[in-house]
Amino acid sequence: MARYRKKKALYEVIGKTWPKPGGDKPLEQLHPEKSDKERPAGESTTRMPERVARWPKRPRIVQFNAGKIEISIPYQLAIALLLGVILLVLIAFRLGQKTKSEQGATTSNAERAVKTGESSLKAPNLSASETKKPAAAVEKPKGNNRIVIQTYRLRTHLEPVKQHFAQFGIETEIKKIGDWYYLVTKDKYENPEKSGTDGYFAKQKIIELGAEYKAPQGYETFGSKPFHDAYGQRFDD
Numbered sequence: 001m002a003r004y005r006k007k008k009a010l011y012e013v014i015g016k017t018w019p020k021p022g023g024d025k026p027l028e029q030l031h032p033e034k035s036d037k038e039r040p041a042g043e044s045t046t047r048m049p050e051r052v053a054r055w056p057k058r059p060r061i062v063q064f065n066a067g068k069i070e071i072s073i074p075y076q077l078a079i080a081l082l083l084g085v086i087l088l089v090l091i092a093f094r095l096g097q098k099t100k101s102e103q104g105a106t107t108s109n110a111e112r113a114v115k116t117g118e119s120s121l122k123a124p125n126l127s128a129s130e131t132k133k134p135a136a137a138v139e140k141p142k143g144n145n146r147i148v149i150q151t152y153r154l155r156t157h158l159e160p161v162k163q164h165f166a167q168f169g170i171e172t173e174i175k176k177i178g179d180w181y182y183l184v185t186k187d188k189y190e191n192p193e194k195s196g197t198d199g200y201f202a203k204q205k206i207i208e209l210g211a212e213y214k215a216p217q218g219y220e221t222f223g224s225k226p227f228h229d230a231y232g233q234r235f236d237d
Contacts, residue, residue: 143188143198145191145192146184146185147184147185147192148183148230149161149206151181151183153180154181158174160215164212164213172185172186191232192231192232193231199232203232210227210230
């Protein structure tokens with residue numbers, strides 16, 4: 001026999017599940033605050049203040065740390081200081097070059113003036129006639145000996161020799177004694193055969209210059225060592 005099940009209306013079901021008015025209760029706190037009596041004796045009742053975000057302070061340029069001096073310079077300031085130092089070095093270098101060049105010019109001018117003064121002091125005051133004469137003719141020798149440079153039977157062959165010595169400042173003349181012609185010095189000297197006399201030095205000079213003599217074509221050459229046998233002789237005039 002089949003059982004009869006009593007069916008309930010829909011509104012009855014909804015009415016049972018919906019909470020009745022006045023039956024609401026306050027929700028319990030999950031973590032209720034403790035009263036002063038329930039807190040332990042060592043627990044503080046004050047709340048910790050919230051942490052405030054703080055930016056780090058900029059370090060000082062000069063500061064003392066553990067007895068040491070620390071210097072902290074920003075990157076931009078360090079570059080500016082370095083450029084300033086380089087600029088000062090360049091300026092000092094340029095000034096040094098300019099000063100050195102000015103001092104060099106002054107020194108050269110002073111040295112030139114000193115040299116000019118020395119040259120003017122050293123220059124002898126010679127008359128016009130003395131400057132034109134050769135050194136050998138300025139100093140008049142003492143003595144009564146003339147130096148015989150060469151003797152020959154033909155006068156014309158002695159003329160080139162006379163011109164040769166004249167270009168070196170030694171004046172000569174041609175004298176005829178008997179059948180021979182003598183080429184002798186105009187100046188007189190002390191004994192040419194005695195070492196240390198003015199005649200001796202004049203004779204050595206004539207021998208030295210005579211070695212350079214080149215006879216013209218058709219004239220006597222007077223040997224491979226011309227005038228090496230020059231000698232001194234006294235003359236009445």
